[in-house]
Amino acid sequence: MKKVAIITGASSGMGKSTAMNLHNQGYKVYGMARRTEKMNDLKEKGMGVVPLDLTKDETIVDAVNTVLEKEGRIDVLVNNAGTGITGPIEDTPTDEMRKVFETNFFGSIDMIKAVLPQMRKQQSGTIINVTSIAGYMGLPYRGIYSATKGALDLVSEAIRMEVKEFGIQIATIAPGDVATNIAAGRYHTPVFENSAYKEKYQVNLDLMDSHVDSGMNPIKMAEQIYDVINLKQPNVHYKVGTFMEKFSIVLKKILPSNRYEKLLMNHYKL
Helix, strand or coil, rough: CCCCCEECCCCCCHHHHHHHHHCCCCCCCEEEEEEEEEEHHHCCCCCCCCCCCCCCCCHHHHHHHHHHHHHHHEEEECCCCCEEECCCCHHHHHCHHHHHHHHHHHHHHHHHHHHHHHHHHHHCEEEEEEEHHHCCCCCCCCCHHHHHHHHHHHHHHHHHHHHHHEEEEEEEECCCCECCCCHHHHHEECCCCCCCCHHHHHHHHHHHHHHHCEEEEECCCCCCCHHCCCCCCCCCEEEEEEEHHHHHHHHHHCCHHHHHHHHHHHHCCC
16 A cells, blocks of 8 residues: 655645655655646646645645545655745844744644644654754844744654654754755845845845755755655654755854854855
8 A cells, every 4th residue: 555645835846856756656645735736747647736825724624634535544744835034134024924934834833733633543654844954053134934944843853752652753854955946935025225234135145046056956855855754763853965054053063152153154244
């Protein structure tokens, strides 16, 4: 019997690559996203395509029920869907901050809550929360994005301990820069003419976009996700990225905080 996997944010990038890879590995895959027309290629290959808006509770419940009605079980949930946000904290509208938390943090939690009853009934299941290396540090002009991913990392640790007795595994996988369309889809706080951060914010916007353009192939994340969901006892956290991206986390642990802050400020030309 094929294992059943749900992938959120499957219309592009890491989500689509993960859906394709799991399908090729013999999983029954259901791709979920707001724009279902962008998943026609998944449908043509025999995968399920389900509409999902993580900011609307009813679509989460409907999406999970659709899979359960057809398959009767859920073996894997990959919480991949997310959105980006950039800008100085002072200049960024608080409503836009809340929107990003709704998708990246609360949306992922609501997906977990929706699949847990079935996984608990099965006494099995694996949940992968895609976070970010940016969630391990507060990055200038990306502070809110860092906060959403850091929060998901921490809550994953808590839920993992709560559900372990039911045979359910939870792990996070944090990528560095990935060559996806996140730069086009994220909310950019405008570079206001009268902003105190105008020049340095613009420099960092250009830097962020160049990092994404030269980022790793999303297939590498898809392969890591496949490897982790096939482990009987996965670790809590995994990182995928360049040596320096992963080493930056180590440096934060071993360096005095002021020294580490200075390294970041030099990197971001602050």
